[in-house]
Amino acid sequence: MQLLDGKLLSENIKAELAAEVDQIKLKGGKIPHLAAVLIGDNPASQVYVNSKIKSCEQIGFTSTMVRRSGDVSEEEVLEIVANLNNDPDVDGFIVQLPLPKHIDEEKIMLAIDYRKDVDGFHPVNFGRMAQGMPAFLPATPFGILEMLRRYNIETSGKHCVVLGRSNIVGTPISILLSRKGYPGDCTVTLTHSRTQDLPAEVRRADIVVAAIGIPQFVKGDWVKEGAVVIDVGINRIPDASRKSGSRLVGDVDFDSVAPRCSHITPVPGGVGLMTVTALLMNTLKACRKEIY
Ligand code: NAD
Numbered sequence: 001m002q003l004l005d006g007k008l009l010s011e012n013i014k015a016e017l018a019a020e021v022d023q024i025k026l027k028g029g030k031i032p033h034l035a036a037v038l039i040g041d042n043p044a045s046q047v048y049v050n051s052k053i054k055s056c057e058q059i060g061f062t063s064t065m066v067r068r069s070g071d072v073s074e075e076e077v078l079e080i081v082a083n084l085n086n087d088p089d090v091d092g093f094i095v096q097l098p099l100p101k102h103i104d105e106e107k108i109m110l111a112i113d114y115r116k117d118v119d120g121f122h123p124v125n126f127g128r129m130a131q132g133m134p135a136f137l138p139a140t141p142f143g144i145l146e147m148l149r150r151y152n153i154e155t156s157g158k159h160c161v162v163l164g165r166s167n168i169v170g171t172p173i174s175i176l177l178s179r180k181g182y183p184g185d186c187t188v189t190l191t192h193s194r195t196q197d198l199p200a201e202v203r204r205a206d207i208v209v210a211a212i213g214i215p216q217f218v219k220g221d222w223v224k225e226g227a228v229v230i231d232v233g234i235n236r237i238p239d240a241s242r243k244s245g246s247r248l249v250g251d252v253d254f255d256s257v258a259p260r261c262s263h264i265t266p267v268p269g270g271v272g273l274m275t276v277t278a279l280l281m282n283t284l285k286a287c288r289k290e291i292y
Contacts (some may be wrong), residue, residue: 002263004147004230006270011276013146014059017280021060033062034118034166035084035093035278039077039103042068048276052060055276059277061283064090067254074103078111085113089096092136092286093119094279115292118282121168130175134291141173143274144209144230146281148183153207153228153263156185161205163218163251165192168213169232198222204260210251229257232271280286 024031026280034056038049056063066080077099083092093116093198095241114124118140128135148155160177163171170190171291191201200221202208211232223229233251250267253292259262265271285291 001258001261002151004151004263004265004270006143006265006273009147009150010273012150013277014055014085014282017061017284018059020284021123025060030091030287031060031062032066032283033089034093034283035064035066035087035090037068037077037080037084037093037095039072039096040069040100042098043077044100049096051276052279053267055280056283059280060087061280070100072100072103074107077103077108080282081108081111085116090116092116094119100229116286118279118286120172122180122283123160126167126172130242132179136285136291137176137278138168138171139282140211140271140275140279141176143271143276144173144232145176145183145272146278147230147265148228151263153172155183155207156275158186158206159189159204160186160207160209161189161202162199162209162211163189163191163202164211164221164232165212166211170209173211177209187280208252212251216248216251216253218252218257220239220253220260223260224256225260226262229262230271231265231267234267234272238262 021031036049036052038045053063053065058122084090095108097105109121112122114122117125117136117185118137125135129137162174164262174188174190177184178188189200189201196199202218202222204223205224205227209230213233215235215237229252231252235249236246237249239247240244246267
């Protein structure tokens with residue numbers, strides 16, 4: 001069994017991006033600029049946004065954080081989005097989800113200029129992705145593709161079973177892996193909460209992508225010998241042996257699944273770090289106007 005090391009890969013990619021920034025500086029070009037909007041005090045959102053900003057600093061990108069308290073009005077958030085859309089120095093930006101209940105996430109997402117949508121959530125980018133046109137790919141699926149590519153994992157003709165049909169992970173990764181080319185050309189089964197006999201579906205998979213948000217849900221006896229397992233889940237569970245009283249686990253029961261796999265992503269240290277790195281890759285593409 002080989003670990004798909006998201007930490008190592010993301011360090012390598014970040015070093016490549018930092019080298020690109022050095023080249024841009026030498027030529028007097030524009031430094032990529034990522035902005036992040038953080039509303040309220042959700043602890044997980046704070047961790048995610050801080051790690052995005054810190055990664056920008058590490059590689060020499062410009063970054064801006066726009067922060068508002070949880071009682072901010074929807075109008076003000078729309079105004080922030082409009083300002084970022086119109087700011088010529090900002091190449092790309094994200095609005096960290098979830099937003100407080102009184103703010104309509106769909107309305108905010110639709111207000112983002114798709115040419116700056118480096119999270120790849122806007123329907124224009126989603127539609128273009130689905131049709132195989134150049135688009136900002138959603139950051140988590142883009143990170144997974146990059147991981148498969150850099151570990152030279154064969155995907156052509158493989159049977160991939162995706163667990164979870166969210167708009168940000170399950171549905172887009174199922175589209176991307178079934179597209180023509182590499183990584184792709186898989187036969188994909190997209191499963192969800194209404195799927196009958198999920199273990200039987202997973203047993204047929206050469207590649208499993210788990211994105212459901214239930215801790216340690218996928219068990220060892222569901223997984224075919226030699227399968228590749230991509231664990232997207234990030235779940236916090238109680239752990240009295242830790243000083244914090246808790247720890248992070250994925251959607252896969254690592255201890256029983258890992259011995260059966262050819263490759264598996266750890267949690268933490270797998271897909272999560274690749275997601276941040278993919279966002280940086282999208283920001284460079286935005287700055288270079290590679291897509292639009
Ligand atoms: P979500 O919470 O929006 O949706 C969950 C999906 O799982 C739904 O499609 C549902 O049908 C399916 N599901 C729920 N119960 C099921 C069951 N018993 N059997 C089969 N399917 C079931 O999903 P999401 O936003 O994609 O998040 C999933 C997990 O991935 C969460 O743990 C989240 O924290 C994590 N996540 C991680 C990253 C990352 O960067 N690593 C990014 C996004 C989400």
